[in-house]
Amino acid sequence: MTESSAERHCFHCSLPIPPADDVIAEIEAEQQHFCCNGCKSVCEAIYQAGLEGFYQRTPEDAALAPPPEIPKELALYDLDEVQEEFVGDLSEARDIHLLVEGIHCAACVWLIEHSLNAMPGIIEARVNLSGKRLHVKWHNGQVALSAIISRLGQIGYAAVPYDPEVAEGKLKQQNRNLLYRMAFAGFGMMNLMWISIALYSGADEGEFRGLFHWVGFMLATPVLLYSGFPFFKGAWSGIKNFHLGMDLPIAIGAGITYLYSVYVTVTGTQTGEVYYDTVVNFLFVILVGRYLEAISKRQAVAATQRLLDLQPRVATVIRDGEEKIVPIRAVAVAETVLVKPGERIPVDGTVVEGKSVVDEAMLTGEAQPVTKMVGASVSAGTINGHGMLQLKVVSSLKDTALGRIIRLVEEAQASKAPIQCMADRIVPWFVMVTLGLATATFIWWFGTDIEVALLAATSVLIITCPCAFGLATPMSIAVASGLGAKYGILVRNGEVNAAHP
Numbered sequence: 001m002t003e004s005s006a007e008r009h010c011f012h013c014s015l016p017i018p019p020a021d022d023v024i025a026e027i028e029a030e031q032q033h034f035c036c037n038g039c040k041s042v043c044e045a046i047y048q049a050g051l052e053g054f055y056q057r058t059p060e061d062a063a064l065a066p067p068p069e070i071p072k073e074l075a076l077y078d079l080d081e082v083q084e085e086f087v088g089d090l091s092e093a094r095d096i097h098l099l100v101e102g103i104h105c106a107a108c109v110w111l112i113e114h115s116l117n118a119m120p121g122i123i124e125a126r127v128n129l130s131g132k133r134l135h136v137k138w139h140n141g142q143v144a145l146s147a148i149i150s151r152l153g154q155i156g157y158a159a160v161p162y163d164p165e166v167a168e169g170k171l172k173q174q175n176r177n178l179l180y181r182m183a184f185a186g187f188g189m190m191n192l193m194w195i196s197i198a199l200y201s202g203a204d205e206g207e208f209r210g211l212f213h214w215v216g217f218m219l220a221t222p223v224l225l226y227s228g229f230p231f232f233k234g235a236w237s238g239i240k241n242f243h244l245g246m247d248l249p250i251a252i253g254a255g256i257t258y259l260y261s262v263y264v265t266v267t268g269t270q271t272g273e274v275y276y277d278t279v280v281n282f283l284f285v286i287l288v289g290r291y292l293e294a295i296s297k298r299q300a301v302a303a304t305q306r307l308l309d310l311q312p313r314v315a316t317v318i319r320d321g322e323e324k325i326v327p328i329r330a331v332a333v334a335e336t337v338l339v340k341p342g343e344r345i346p347v348d349g350t351v352v353e354g355k356s357v358v359d360e361a362m363l364t365g366e367a368q369p370v371t372k373m374v375g376a377s378v379s380a381g382t383i384n385g386h387g388m389l390q391l392k393v394v395s396s397l398k399d400t401a402l403g404r405i406i407r408l409v410e411e412a413q414a415s416k417a418p419i420q421c422m423a424d425r426i427v428p429w430f431v432m433v434t435l436g437l438a439t440a441t442f443i444w445w446f447g448t449d450i451e452v453a454l455l456a457a458t459s460v461l462i463i464t465c466p467c468a469f470g471l472a473t474p475m476s477i478a479v480a481s482g483l484g485a486k487y488g489i490l491v492r493n494g495e496v497n498a499a500h501p
C-alpha cells in the first residue's frame with residue numbers, strides 16, 4: 001500500500017512522520033521510513049542482531065514511541081564505588097536490578113532478554129514486565145555494566161540502577177490511570193442503573209423502549225472504549241504472542257455482550273433485551289480488583305522504601321584526626337566512624353571508643369535499648385542513645401545486615417512461589433477450556449434460539465473468568481513480603497514453605 005508523505009508512519013514506533021522529519025533507511029533491501037534518527041538506529045541494531053522477530057510480536061495497534069534518551073556518563077556505572085549501592089556482591093559474577101524505560105509489551109520482554117542473553121559474559125537476563133524491571137547477572141571481567149546499559153540503549157531502552165523511590169513514583173502514576181478508568185466505569189454504571197430500573201419496571205414494553213436502549217448505548221460505549229481498553233489490548237497482545245491470558249475471556253465476554261445489545265438496539269427487535277448495564281458493571285468490578293492489586297504492589301514497594309530510609313545517606317568519618325562528613329558510599333572498611341547521640345548508625349561496625357545504649361528494635365523487635373561498650377558490634381540503621389561512639393567499619397551499604405535484609409525482601413517480592421508457577425501454567429489451558437465450553441454452549445443452543453445461545457455462551461465466559469489465578473498468587477507474595485518486612489518477619493524467597501524450615 002502506497003502512503004503519501006503526510007500519511008507515513010514510522011517503521012519502528014508506528015507514530016506519524018511529519019514531512020520535514022522523514023528519515024529513510026534501507027532495511028533488508030527495502031526502503032523504510034522513520035520519524036527520527038533514533039528509531040532508525042534502533043531498527044538497524046535490531047536487524048543486525050537477527051532479532052527482527054520483535055516486529056512480528058509487537059501488537060499492531062501499539063505505538064512504541066521513539067527510544068528514550070540514554071543516560072550519560074555510563075562509565076561511572078563500572079566503578080565499584082558506584083556499584084556498591086546497587087550490586088549485591090562485587091565479585092566476578094555480579095547481579096543487578098535495572099529500571100528500564102520504554103518497555104511496553106511482551107514483545108519488548110522478548111527483545112531485551114534475547115538481545116542481552118546473546119552478549120558474551122551475560123549469565124542471565126530476566127525482565128519483569130509489570131514492574132518494568134530487568135534482573136541481570138553477568139561476569140564483570142567479560143562485560144562491563146556500562147556495555148549492558150549501552151546495548152539496551154541501542155535497541156531502544158534506557159536503563160538505570162533500580163531505585164525503589166523512583167519505582168514507587170511510576171507505580172503511583174500507573175495507579176492513577178487505573179483509578180481514572182475505574183471511576184469512569186463507576187460513573188457509567190450508576191447512570192446505566194437508572195436506565196435498567198426503568199426497563200425492568202416496564203419501559204421495555206412501551207413506546208420509549210427504543211429511546212432507553214439508545215441512551216444505554218451512548219453511556220456504555222465510551223465506558224467500553226476507555227475503561228475496557230486495557231483488557232482488549234491485553235487480549236490482542238496475548239493472541240499475537242500465542243499466549244492465552246486472563247484478559248481474553250474478559251474482552252470476549254464484554255465485547256460479545258455489548259455487540260449483542262447493539263444488535264437489539266439497532267434492529268429494534270422485540271424479542272431480545274439489552275445488557276449494557278451488565279457490560280459496564282462487569283468492567284467496573286474487574287477494574288476494582290485490578291486497582292486493589294495495584295495498591296497492594298505499591299504498598300509492597302513502599303515497605304522496601306521504608307527499610308531503605310533506615311540507611312543514613314552520610315557518615316562522619318575521622319580521617320587524619322579530623323571529622324569529615326562524607327557520602328555513605330565513600331566510607332571504606334576499617335575506617336573510623338563517629339556516631340553522635342541520637343543519630344542512626346550508618347554502618348556495621350565494632351565499638352572502639354565510647355559507651356552508649358543502642359535501640360535495635362528495627363532488627364530484633366526488642367524495645368529495650370542494648371548497652372554497647374568497646375568491642376561490641378553494632379548494625380546500620382539502629383539508633384544511638386545518649387553516648388558518643390567511635391566505630392571501626394566492618395561493612396557498609398549492601399554488605400550490612402540492613403542491606404542484606406532489603407535485598408532479601410526485594411528478591412522475595414520478585415520471586416515466584418511454586419503455586420504461582422503452577423497458576424501460570426494452568427491459566428492458558430483454563431482459558432482454552434473456557435473458550436471451548438462457551439463455543440459448545442453456543443452450538444448447543446444455536447438450533448433453539450440464537451439470542452439464548454449468545455447469552456448462554458457469554459455467561460460461561462464471564463462466570464469462569466480466571467481472575468483469581470493471576471491476581472491472588474502474585475499479590476499474596478508481594479503483600480506478604482512487604483508486611484512481613486514491616487513487622488520484622490523476613491521471607492527468603494517465594495519457594496519457602498512448611499516443608500523447608
